[in-house]
Amino acid sequence: MIEFRGGGPVEFGERLDTVMDIYTAAMRPPPEQITGRTTIMRNHATYPRFxxxxxxxxxxxxxxxxxxxxxxxxxxxxxxxxxxxxxWHDVVHRALEDRAGREAADAWLGDAFELAEIHVHPDHQGKGIGRAMITTLCAGRPERSAVLSTHDRPTAARHLYAAMGFTDLLSRYVFPGGYEEYAIVGRPLPLT
Incomplete structure (x- = not known):
């Protein structure tokens, strides 16, 4: 039986090793990226309304x-x-403003809930856990939109976001210093 339990910055920090194990199993990043990714995730927990x-x-x-x-x-x-x-907010806002104008960038990112990480261990994927976590995480959020980035190729995650009503804001986007193409997607809140 799967249960969903919420947590704030303290509990997230206490479970960071477990979080990184799941992230590593799901994403299979190069080993040299793990330390940097861990630091980024720890820093995310300090952001407003985490x-x-x-x-x-x-x-x-x-x-x-x-x-x-x-x-x-x-x-x-x-x-x-x-x-x-x-x-992430600043580089995506700048890219969206360049491609769609300041008004569009402000509309999507001016009051946004940024879904930074969503991962399910590969042994448990395809069972609705990711969808349920997104729905639970977005429930009751005060922001007007939810935004995230995902690899811009036909993955299960990309399909899930589209099925949940997320639309492409940017496609084939390469983050500064990167080389992989991402899609930046968004949808109005609340989720229905």
């Missing part, structure tokens, strides 16, 4: 014994209020 959810697996067979088993985290998702001065 919120995370953990997808926890509880074995039903263990529950029948009367004891509540310790959960195993199989996924996580987090986001925060995007604001000027945050790297």
């Amino acid at each position: 919120q995370c959810y953990f997808a926890e697996l509880r074995e039903i067979s263990d529950m029948s014994l009367g004891a509540r088993p310790a959960p195993r985290v199989v996924g996580f998702a987090y986001g925060f209020h995007g604001a000027p001065g945050q790297w």
Whole structure:
């Protein structure tokens, strides 16, 4: 049975090793990127209105014994209020302004919930966990839009975001210093 448990910056920091294990299993980044990614995630927890959810697996067979088993985290998702001065926010706002104009950039990013990371361990993908985490994470958010970046190729994640009503704001976007193409997607909040 999967349960979703919310957490703030402190709990996220306490579970950062577990978070990184899931991230590594799901994304398979080069080993030399792990330290930098860990620092970025730790820093994200300091951003305004940071919120995370953990997808926890509880074995039903263990529950029948009367004891509540310790959960195993199989996924996580987090986001925060995007604001000027945050790297992702600033580079995406600038790129969107260049391609679509300042009004469009302000409309999407002026009051946005930035979904920074959404990952499910590969052993548990395809079971609706990612969708449920996004829905839970976005519920009740005060921002007017939700935005995120994802690899710009036909992945399960890209399909999920489209199915949830996210539309392309930028496609084939390469972040400064990078080489991979990303899609920047957004949708109005609340999710329906």
